[in-house]
Amino acid sequence: MNLILLEHQDFIDPQHVRLSDARFKQILQVHGSQIGDQVRVGELNGLMGSGRITDLNEQAVTLAVQLDQQPPAKLPLTVVLALPRPKMIRRIFRSLAELGVEQLIVINSYKVEKSFWQSPALDPVKVRQYLVDGLQQAKDTILPQVQFHKRFKPFVEDELPNIIAGSRALIAHPALGEHCPHQLNERITLAVGPEGGFIPYEVEKLQAIGFEGVDLGERILKVENALTTLIAKLYN
Amino acid sequence: MNLILLEHQDFIDPQHVRLSDARFKQILQVHGSQIGDQVRVGELNGLMGSGRITDLNEQAVTLAVQLDQQPPAKLPLTVVLALPRPKMIRRIFRSLAELGVEQLIVINSYKVEKSFWQSPALDPVKVRQYLVDGLQQAKDTILPQVQFHKRFKPFVEDELPNIIAGSRALIAHPALGEHCPHQLNERITLAVGPEGGFIPYEVEKLQAIGFEGVDLGERILKVENALTTLIAKLYN
Structure with a gap:
């Protein structure tokens, strides 16, 4: 970790x-082990700065902290993501926090196995830790907001129109619309399906409320690589 | 896998x-289980097409194959990468093949632990399988070329100048030069350090033979996310 996140x-x-x-x-192990050494710290959802070791024993370390720096700006990006396979949840959530995603909305999709919703990886304590891990890697302090919606149709019809208001809504799907544009640098809502993709009904429902299709060309990328690739292209 | 790769x-x-x-x-399990079903196939380093199940028993499947499609174009990209931690090798090699990287040159760096070079993950049979996995995901047939160089200085001084000839040589390193440009779409040699980065001596050696610095902003990304992000920005 490149930053130690501190909690209340x-x-x-x-x-x-x-x-x-x-x-x-x-x-x-990594940052220093003597009184006087400095480590990089940040307060969760607060400022960043440094911590100087003032006391150290076999059980604990005490740091004098000075917090005076703003964390990096979040990307003005909401990712709407079909629930990944349980073994991918940790890596994907961690990466999205690392990349600076502001909000993550996890939804159901036809190709999401029902059992995935029972995964222990969705325990709120674990989800929070994945996000904290990503922040500590990236040197950020602001937790992304995360929501879960287990029913596709009512979410898309009743809630998603309000969420995408004021943003450009994009759905990543093969052979649907233009190649993913670069450097839009605006407020975006980006929908990404499960491995195997959204089914046509789901694509149509998203298009009906204003999502524009973007694709990544001939290669079929795994969801985690597609997410990173899309975000990298869309922002500076 | 989205494509079954066939070997001689x-x-x-x-x-x-x-x-x-x-x-x-x-x-x-995935593609069909009856005589007459079609699966997508490709010949390693050859054409892609379809395979129709003509015989099926408990031990094996026989496919009649028709190979008439070109694989997607490779990115005109050579990645020069400090040897990753063993537990990351599989994922990174697989991803680079998936993303369409043409050539991968794995090098030593000060922050690469010597023991990493003894990792079983570097067994040539395993390396080839990671690359095949990436191709089968992406629907590609052409294996990236992979080289390993265990000594940084002689490689950079004696061999790398020839490798970068005719390409734009970029080194990704924090606070070094401009923010990573988008859509260069030209022949590029991209150097990426280990977790923790290249040391100043290594950066200077690479700059001395013509590498230009690019960075990814304030966030410190894990190597696998930095690679995917850089490649996504540099090409359409």
Whole structure:
């Protein structure tokens, strides 16, 4: 991790934190292990800065923190993503946080197996940790907002029109519309299907409320590579 | 997999292949399981087309193949990559094949642990399988060329100048030169360091032979996400 994220309960006073969990071990192994050493820290959903080791024993490290830097700007991007296979959830959620996605809306789709919705990977504590891992990699502090919607049709008909208002709505789907444009750099809602893609009914429902098709050419990419590729093209 | 790749030894005559390995199971599970069903196939380093099931038993499937389509064009891209951590090798090699990279040159770097070079993941049979997996995902048949160079300095001084001749040579490194450009769509040699980056000496050596710096902004991406992001930006 390139940044140690601090939470409210880590603070023992406004200028000091004490850490005894995985972050403590990380500091010992990677960042320095002597009183006076500096590590890069950020407060979850707050500012970033530095932490100086003021006390260190076998159980915990105490840091004097100075938080005075803004985190990097989020991409003005909402990703609407069909629930991935459980073994891909961690990697994809982590990557989306790392890339700076502002909001993630996970939806159902015909090709999502029903059992995926019971995956332990969707435990809210775990989901939050995947996102924190991505932020700590990217040096960011702002958690993406995440929503889950288990029913495709009512979500698309009743809620998605409000979500896409004021954004450019794009659906990534093979052979549908133009090749993915570059550097739009505007507010975008990007819909991406499961492995195997959205079915025609789902594509039509999304097009009916204003989604424009974009595709990535002849190659069929795995969902995680398609997401990273689309985001890289759409923003500077 | 979106394409079943066929090798020379699979052919029982010029129009027929018999498969009994993982591809046989894949055909049964995903693509169809009755005589007459069609599956998408390609010949390794050759043409793509379709295979029609002509015989099927508990041990093997026989396909009548018709190969008449060109695979998608490769990106005119050579990636020069510091050897990744062993647990990332499979995913990164697979992704680079999936994305259409023409050539991959794996090099040493100061921050590459020496033990990584002994990883079983570098077994040539395994490396080839990672690449085949990526091709089967992307619907491509042409194996990327892969080289390994265990000594940084002689490779960069003696061999890399010839490799980059006729290409635009870019090194991705934080705070080094301009933000990564979009849609260059030309022949590129792209150097990417290990987690933690190239050290200044290595950056200077690469700059000395003509590499221009590009960066990806404030966020520090994991190597696999940086690679996908760079490639997505540089090509349509």
